[in-house]
Amino acid sequence: MPWKHLVVCGCLFWPPLPAIAHPNDSIVPERPKPTPYGFQISRVKDLQQRSVGPWDLDDGTGTGLPVADYLRVVQGREREGGAYDTQLVEPLHDLGRAYQAGGRHDEALATFRRALHLNRINGGLYNSAQLPLMNDMIDSYLVLGDLDAADQLYDWRFRVQQQAHSPGQPEMQQAVSEYVDWQRQAYLQGITGVTDEGFRRLLTIYEAHSAQIEQLEEAGDRGAAYREALYNRLEVEYLISQYDGEKVPAVQLNISGWGGTTDELATSTSIEAERFRQLREYNLRNGINTARRIVDLEDSAEQPDPVARARARLAAGDWYQWWGLTARARQNYEEAWAIFDGDESETTDPDDLFSRPVELPDTRVFHPDGIAPSEDARARAVVSLRVSRDGRAREIEVVEQEPPEDMGARVVLYRLLRDVRFRPVVRNGQTQSVAGVVREYRYQY
Known part of the structure; x- marks a missing residue:
């Protein structure tokens, strides 16, 4: 090189x-x-689906x-x-x-x-x-x-x-x-x-x-x-x-x-x-x-395979979104939606492609699959939040938390969620803000 x-x-x-x-x-x-x-x-859902190494x-x-x-x-x-x-x-x-x-x-x-x-x-x-x-x-x-x-x-x-x-x-x-x-x-x-x-x-x-x-x-x-x-x-x-x-x-x-x-x-x-x-x-x-x-x-x-073409644009959009280039990310997401919308196939519904927000990166690349146990304290929380059209968590509300009443764990949770980047929902070819998203998380604090 x-x-x-x-x-x-x-x-x-x-x-x-x-x-x-x-x-x-x-x-x-x-x-x-x-x-x-x-x-x-x-x-928690992703942790339960951990890949075998x-x-x-x-x-x-x-x-x-x-x-x-x-x-x-x-x-x-x-x-x-x-x-x-x-x-x-x-x-x-x-x-x-x-x-x-x-x-x-x-x-x-x-x-x-x-x-x-x-x-x-x-x-x-x-x-x-x-x-x-x-x-x-x-x-x-x-x-x-x-x-x-x-x-x-x-x-x-x-x-x-x-x-x-x-x-x-x-x-x-x-x-x-x-x-x-x-x-x-x-x-x-x-x-x-x-x-x-x-x-x-x-x-x-x-x-x-x-x-x-x-x-x-x-x-x-x-x-x-x-x-x-x-x-x-x-x-x-x-x-x-x-x-x-x-x-x-x-x-x-x-x-x-x-x-x-x-x-x-x-x-x-x-x-x-x-x-x-x-x-x-x-x-x-x-x-x-x-x-x-x-x-x-x-x-x-x-x-050209419409599924492969849409997947490629999702990958590109996710990378732009990861770096905060939301306009470029939105362009790729909307192009992926349009590919599914225009392929005239009953198996590729464009709304299904973007039916829910997705935490980025949409990959297991950051998941350490357990070579050595982590000594960090861990907490669990169920939260309700709104994901904005630029892929940010807003209006975060804690529904359940373990350990309960631990303000340190709650502060860390808010900080982490504010920095997590999401792939937003796309409806009718446009990125949308969506409220009432419920997630259950495990996290380090």
């Missing part, structure tokens, strides 16, 4: 950007406030036989071929899974590591036959709570998957999806890994999606995988928009005359920090460009 500037001296800080014009953006409003829906506040494990599947039986198979193979016989890989894998099924994860990991070592002796560091072993090892690391080890193995597994699968293959799509979802979860839960710089995970997610997009473009593939990659990259823009900054060490580079030992100065930290700084600086523009590519892609299809 090209970048224009090298690095500034000292340390990099990323405070919120001021609401001023930028030479690369016609409009740069104030950065969205850090109260993302799904992270600090969520509808790789940390939701089922240890009751079993492997078919007791541990002792698999152990005898391993011992028999060792007597025939020795301790380094590569034909031990499969029996060791079976033995490890038997340990795992019985909850003996330390023993399972020791067995998996031995099998993995033998596998690499025979097939090399990047052979795809080791992927099932890696999958099971990750499961055991997560059960044991060794998140740093799981994190490192996720990275190595993804390298192997990139060697094993081509862009556009279903296996590669699944690999990217699992890898970036882990990175997202680890970022939201504050898992540090090798470094405590959370921006690295966001950069990793963004670049994984961007690489997939570029590879599919080079292959001339504009199909479902390409569309999904574009939507995924737009989704990570929401995470980047809410990044609240951290101090990152940088180095001083003397452009006019290097002098001295320069290799140790040009560290990866400075390069990655600069790449992310630019992603954050141009976050609004990058999201707009990705949304426009989706819209253009759906509009230019040989047989």
